[in-house]
Amino acid sequence: MSKTPNRQLSSAIRRLKAIAGWIIFRTGFYRTLRRDEAVVVVFHRINDAYPNDPLTYTTQRFEAFVRFFGRFFNVVPLSELVRRLEAGVELAACLAITFDDGYRGNATIAAPILESHGQRACFFVTTGFIGTDHVPWWDAEKKIQTRWMTWDQVRLLRKSGHDVGSHTQTHPDLGVIGPDEARREIGGGSLRLDSELGEHSGLFAYPFGGRKNMSEQNQSLLKELGLRCSVSAYGGTVRSGDDPLRLKRITVSDWYVSPYQFGFELLVGSLKPN
Numbered sequence: 001m002s003k004t005p006n007r008q009l010s011s012a013i014r015r016l017k018a019i020a021g022w023i024i025f026r027t028g029f030y031r032t033l034r035r036d037e038a039v040v041v042v043f044h045r046i047n048d049a050y051p052n053d054p055l056t057y058t059t060q061r062f063e064a065f066v067r068f069f070g071r072f073f074n075v076v077p078l079s080e081l082v083r084r085l086e087a088g089v090e091l092a093a094c095l096a097i098t099f100d101d102g103y104r105g106n107a108t109i110a111a112p113i114l115e116s117h118g119q120r121a122c123f124f125v126t127t128g129f130i131g132t133d134h135v136p137w138w139d140a141e142k143k144i145q146t147r148w149m150t151w152d153q154v155r156l157l158r159k160s161g162h163d164v165g166s167h168t169q170t171h172p173d174l175g176v177i178g179p180d181e182a183r184r185e186i187g188g189g190s191l192r193l194d195s196e197l198g199e200h201s202g203l204f205a206y207p208f209g210g211r212k213n214m215s216e217q218n219q220s221l222l223k224e225l226g227l228r229c230s231v232s233a234y235g236g237t238v239r240s241g242d243d244p245l246r247l248k249r250i251t252v253s254d255w256y257v258s259p260y261q262f263g264f265e266l267l268v269g270s271l272k273p274n
Helices: 003-026 059-072 078-087 104-116 151-159 179-197 259-267
Strands: 037-043 094-099 122-125 163-166 203-205 229-231
Touching (some): 037 059, 059 094, 059 104, 078 094, 078 203, 094 104, 104 122, 179 203
16 A cells, blocks of 8 residues: 555544544533543644644644643643642643743743633743754754744743743753763753742753653652653653653644544543553
8 A cells, every 4th residue: 555545544534533532522521531630731833934844833723722721621730730749639631731942932922822711831941042043953954943932031931820841951862861961951951940030940851752762860860950840752641649750741743633633532542652
């Protein structure tokens, strides 16, 4: 079978899932399928200039997810979700929205949309990129003009009620670097963020987010460095008793033709860690 029919079949299946999700959620049947678990989702870049980039969501598609989350979930800041987890409070229907890297559109486009819907997110920033013209390799390969937040924008996010966390200093793969370099990257990013915000965040997202991207040796540094929470990006949900330093997240990518496909796959258990 050629690649084109395979793509067409995949697209058709995803659209069928979206239709099934629409029925399940709009009829209220999703309530009977929901488990005592929370969801943490991650976006990377909200920008209409790069609609075909897998890391980028357009304004329209992003707002569709924001509306969906607000309608069918209890959207809470990540710090509140961690508080509930630590206190042993029920997690059912809770959802936290996060962003990685520190792209400027997340402050200028995504944050106003969230605020207009009464929602707050957590923005994980790569501290060495903020306020610079640095172009990471994944943008350079696609000839994307990278624009990072400024520190004033980061501070405004926090002032507006959003959480802000660290994403290391320079976005290394923490699955391959040694503990000394990892300590500089993780600890340095956290200290810089604390200095800029005037408070201790304690929230951390490790770069790339796969199981292979955080070695056990480097994972063990997190508590030593005073971090409260660490999130991955390889799928799965958050359940009572989970370690806050090993929280799972689901990446919202262009795989989902609509929020209802996302909801369908979440409820039937397809969004499991790899």
